[in-house]
Amino acid sequence: MxxxxxxxxxxxxxxxxxxxxxxxxxxxxxxxxxxxxxxxxxxxxxxxxxxxxxxxxxxxxxxxxxxxxxxxxxxxxxxxxxxxxxxxxxxxxxxxxxxxxxxxxxxxxxxxxxxxxxxxxxxxxxxxxxxxxxxxxxxxxxxxxxAREARRTIEGMLAFRGEQLRDDLAFHARHAGSPRLVVAIAGASGLIGTQLVALLRTGGHRVIRMVRGPAEGPDEISWDPERGELDPADLEGVDAVVNLAGRPISTRFTARAEREILTSRVHGGDLIARTLARMRGGSGAPDGPGILVQASAIGAYGAQRPGEVLTEDDAFGDDVLARVCEAWEASSAPAARAGVRVVHLRTGIVLSDGGGALLPQIPMFLAGVGGRLAAPDAVLSWITLDDMTRAYAHALGADDLEGPVNAVAPAPVTSRELARTLGRVLHRPSLVPVPGFGPALLLGKEGAKELVRADQDVDASRLLGSGFDPAHTELEQALRHVLRRPMV
CATH class of the missing domain: 3.30.530.20 (START domain)
Structure with missing residues (x-):
C-alpha cells in the first residue's frame, strides 16, 4: 500500500x-x-x-x-x-x-x-x-x-500533521520578534504541559521541567509543593514560570477529592509566587523570573450562569470549582506585588482526543448512543488543545497581557449543537441524551453539575485583543482537526 x-x-x-x-x-x-x-x-x-x-x-x-x-x-x-x-x-x-x-x-x-x-x-x-x-x-x-480503515487512519494522521505544522509555523512567525526565553514549567507531563513543552522547544525556547522527584539532567529542577521546597537557585537564569500543576478535576467530588483539588493548587501556586517574590527582593528588582503564567479555569464564574456573557470583570461564583479558582489565583499575589507580570489563563472546555471532556464521549458516539450531556440550550465555551497550548505560549510573550484572561474560542455553542456536530463529524447519530444519573454516579452530584451540566457563555475578547490568533474558531472545523476527520 x-x-x-x-x-x-x-x-x-x-x-x-x-x-x-x-x-x-x-x-x-x-x-x-x-x-x-x-x-x-x-x-x-x-x-x-x-x-x-x-x-x-x-x-x-x-x-x-x-x-x-x-x-x-x-x-x-x-x-x-x-x-x-x-x-x-x-x-x-x-x-x-x-x-x-x-x-x-x-x-x-x-x-x-x-x-x-x-x-x-x-x-x-x-x-x-x-x-x-x-x-x-x-x-x-x-x-x-x-485495510481501508488503516488507510483512512494514516491519511487522517498526515492531514493532522500538515495542519499542525502550518499553524505552529504561523504562530512562531508572529512571535519571531520576541526574545527566546528560558521557561520553567510545573505540570509539564500533563495533557497541556506535554504540548506546551514541545511547542516552546520547536520555537527555539529552552524549557526546564519542574518535577516532584529528583531532577535528572540540566533541563529539570526538583520541587515539592506539599513540603514547601523550591530552591531559588534552581530558578536563576529562568525568564518565566508556567504553573499547570494540580490534582485532576475529572474525578468523583468527595470531600477528600475537593480538599486535594484545592490544596494541590494553592500550595503550589503560593510556593512559586513566594519564591519569585523573594528572588526579586520584594521591590521589583530585576532578579529572577519576571513572568508567571498560571492556569485557572472558567469554573471561576460558577458552573450555572445562564443568560449571561461572562468577562474577566465578572465576580467569582460560589461553588466548589469557583472557590478553587479564586484561591488559586489569589495564591500568586506575592509575585504580582513584587513586580512579576502574572497572567491567569481561565481555561475553557479543552477539546482533545487525548484527554479532557471530549474523550469519554467518543466511544458512546461511535457505538451509536451518543447525545448531549447538558440541557439543550446550555452554553459551552470550548477551545482546542492546540489553541490552549498556543495561548500559554502567547501569554509568555504578550507584554501587555496581565491578570485573568479567558482562554476560549470566540464562538461558544449549545450542548445540542455540540452533540449534533460531534455526531456529524463521526458519522453517527446524536439522539440519545445522557441520563442525569449517569454522570452523577461517576462524579457525584456536585461534580456532575460543575463538570458536565455547566452553562457558561464566556467572552474571549481580552485574549483576542492581545493579538492572539486562534487556529480553530468554529466547532466543526475544530472537531475535524482533533479527531482527524476530513471535511466533506
Missing part, C-alpha cells in the same frame, strides 16, 4: 527544516489520542536515530499499548537556497506493520515558501493489501483494523 500527501507552507525551506530538527517536533506532529512518544525530549534527523512510540490514547496502560519503533534510515540534502530539498526516511524496526517506509521531503519552492511531501509504503500484517487476496477489505490493518 502506498499513501502520499503534500503540504504547502508559507515558510522557507530552512525555517521548515529547522523546526523539524528541534526537540518537540515529533510530539507536535503526533495526535495525542493516537500515540505517546517514549522520549519526547529527543530531537534531530540524524541517520541511525531511533524513535519509539506507544500506540493508543494516554489513558491506556503502557502494558496494553503496542510499541512501535522506527529508525531514521537515510538522509539526503540536495541543492541550496530557496529551492533546496531535504529528504529523510523512517523505516520500521518493530511494530504493527509487516513493513513500513516513510519518506519525508522538505522542499523549497522559492519566494519564501516550501512544501512537505510524504510518501509511505507499507505492508499490512500477513502481506494482504487493499485489493489483493480473498477478503482483502477485511484484512487486518493497524491493531486489527481493516
Amino acid at each position: 502506498r499513501i502520499e500527501a503534500r503540504t504547502p507552507l508559507d515558510h522557507g525551506v530552512d525555517e521548515a527544516l529547522a523546526w523539524h530538527e528541534r526537540p518537540g517536533a515529533l510530539v507536535r506532529l503526533t495526535p495525542p489520542g493516537m500515540a505517546r512518544i517514549e522520549d519526547p525530549d529527543a530531537g534531530g534527523l540524524e541517520v541511525g536515530r531511533r524513535v519509539a512510540v506507544r500506540l493508543g490514547p494516554p489513558l491506556l496502560p503502557t502494558g496494553l499499548s503496542p510499541r512501535w519503533e522506527l529508525r531514521h534510515a537515510s538522509r539526503e540534502d540536495r541543492g541550496s537556497g530557496g529551492t533546496a530539498v531535504h529528504s529523510f526516511v523512517d523505516s520500521q524496526v518493530t511494530g504493527p506493520f509487516r513493513t513500513w517506509r516513510h519518506q519525508h521531503e522538505i522542499a523549497g519552492t522559492g519566494s519564501g515558501s516550501s512544501e512537505i511531501r510524504d510518501r509511505i509504503d507499507l505492508e499490512l500484517p500477513g502481506g494482504i493489501g487493499e485489493t489483493g487476496g480473498i477478503g482483502a477489505d477485511e484484512a487486518a490493518g493497524i491493531g486489527g483494523l481493516p
Whole structure:
C-alpha cells in the first residue's frame, strides 16, 4: 500500500527544516489520542536515530499499548537556497506493520515558501493489501483494523500533521520578534504541559521541567509543593514560570477529592509566587523570573450562569470549582506585588482526543448512543488543545497581557449543537441524551453539575485583543482537526 500527501507552507525551506530538527517536533506532529512518544525530549534527523512510540490514547496502560519503533534510515540534502530539498526516511524496526517506509521531503519552492511531501509504503500484517487476496477489505490493518480503515487512519494522521505544522509555523512567525526565553514549567507531563513543552522547544525556547522527584539532567529542577521546597537557585537564569500543576478535576467530588483539588493548587501556586517574590527582593528588582503564567479555569464564574456573557470583570461564583479558582489565583499575589507580570489563563472546555471532556464521549458516539450531556440550550465555551497550548505560549510573550484572561474560542455553542456536530463529524447519530444519573454516579452530584451540566457563555475578547490568533474558531472545523476527520 502506498499513501502520499503534500503540504504547502508559507515558510522557507530552512525555517521548515529547522523546526523539524528541534526537540518537540515529533510530539507536535503526533495526535495525542493516537500515540505517546517514549522520549519526547529527543530531537534531530540524524541517520541511525531511533524513535519509539506507544500506540493508543494516554489513558491506556503502557502494558496494553503496542510499541512501535522506527529508525531514521537515510538522509539526503540536495541543492541550496530557496529551492533546496531535504529528504529523510523512517523505516520500521518493530511494530504493527509487516513493513513500513516513510519518506519525508522538505522542499523549497522559492519566494519564501516550501512544501512537505510524504510518501509511505507499507505492508499490512500477513502481506494482504487493499485489493489483493480473498477478503482483502477485511484484512487486518493497524491493531486489527481493516485495510481501508488503516488507510483512512494514516491519511487522517498526515492531514493532522500538515495542519499542525502550518499553524505552529504561523504562530512562531508572529512571535519571531520576541526574545527566546528560558521557561520553567510545573505540570509539564500533563495533557497541556506535554504540548506546551514541545511547542516552546520547536520555537527555539529552552524549557526546564519542574518535577516532584529528583531532577535528572540540566533541563529539570526538583520541587515539592506539599513540603514547601523550591530552591531559588534552581530558578536563576529562568525568564518565566508556567504553573499547570494540580490534582485532576475529572474525578468523583468527595470531600477528600475537593480538599486535594484545592490544596494541590494553592500550595503550589503560593510556593512559586513566594519564591519569585523573594528572588526579586520584594521591590521589583530585576532578579529572577519576571513572568508567571498560571492556569485557572472558567469554573471561576460558577458552573450555572445562564443568560449571561461572562468577562474577566465578572465576580467569582460560589461553588466548589469557583472557590478553587479564586484561591488559586489569589495564591500568586506575592509575585504580582513584587513586580512579576502574572497572567491567569481561565481555561475553557479543552477539546482533545487525548484527554479532557471530549474523550469519554467518543466511544458512546461511535457505538451509536451518543447525545448531549447538558440541557439543550446550555452554553459551552470550548477551545482546542492546540489553541490552549498556543495561548500559554502567547501569554509568555504578550507584554501587555496581565491578570485573568479567558482562554476560549470566540464562538461558544449549545450542548445540542455540540452533540449534533460531534455526531456529524463521526458519522453517527446524536439522539440519545445522557441520563442525569449517569454522570452523577461517576462524579457525584456536585461534580456532575460543575463538570458536565455547566452553562457558561464566556467572552474571549481580552485574549483576542492581545493579538492572539486562534487556529480553530468554529466547532466543526475544530472537531475535524482533533479527531482527524476530513471535511466533506
